[in-house]
Amino acid sequence: MNVNQALSLLKEEGYKFTGKREQMLSVFAEESRYLSAKEVLTALQTNYPNVSFDTVYRNLSLFEEMEILEVTELDGERRFRFHCSTNHHHxxxxxxxxxxxxxxxxxxxxxxxxxxxxxxxxxxxxxxxxxxxxxxxxxxxx
CATH class of the missing domain: 3.30.1490.190 (Ferric-uptake regulator, C-terminal dimerisarion domain)
Incomplete structure (x- = not known):
């Protein structure tokens, strides 16, 4: 998955394109690791200082539901990363x-x-x- 594929999928499903969503997806594109909601929030606050944790978490949940992101739990905290672009089982x-x-x-x-x-x-x-x-x-x- 990449930013353009994710934005296309959101559009196909009738979700609005927003700068915050694009930047959230860009954060995942720049990292090859699982990120916590707090890490995503911190990355967004440079351009969106008033963004709320609820907004970030709501979008992370949407991205997970749409299989844009995959999730795991580390140290009792949910962490997210782009869904793998490969289709084979791994x-x-x-x-x-x-x-x-x-x-x-x-x-x-x-x-x-x-x-x-x-x-x-x-x-x-x-x-x-x-x-x-x-x-x-x-x-x-x-």
């Missing part, structure tokens, strides 16, 4: 310090599906691996 490694992500093509569901005794019907799954990227590990002196 998962992510997520840095607990900076929030950067790395795509992983392997899926543990293959093992689970092969070993499921048919007493459980799987309807979906989410698999994320948490740790620290090399930049954060090096920066911490580890």
């Amino acid at each position: 998962h992510h490694l997520i840095c607990l310090d900076c929030g950067k992500t790395k795509q992983v093509d392997a899926c543990p569901m293959e093992w689970i599906s092969d070993n499921n005794d048919e007493e459980f019907e799987v309807t979906g799954h989410k698999f994320e691996v948490y740790g620290y990227c090399s930049s954060c590990t090096e920066g911490a002196g580890a």
Whole structure:
């Protein structure tokens, strides 16, 4: 997903184009990591000093609902990033310090599906691996 694709999708669904929405989407385009609502709010306040947390969170929820953004939870806080532009099934490694992500093509569901005794019907799954990227590990002196 990118800014233009997201704006087109919003337009197709009948949502108004606003500068705030465009800037919010631009914030995600500039980052390859999960961002908290507070981080998005801070980024918007340069051009929109009176923007409210409610406005930011309402738009983040809309973007999630429209699958423009994907969401995860880190340290008890919802974090958002652009929905992956790839259509193939994959998962992510997520840095607990900076929030950067790395795509992983392997899926543990293959093992689970092969070993499921048919007493459980799987309807979906989410698999994320948490740790620290090399930049954060090096920066911490580890």
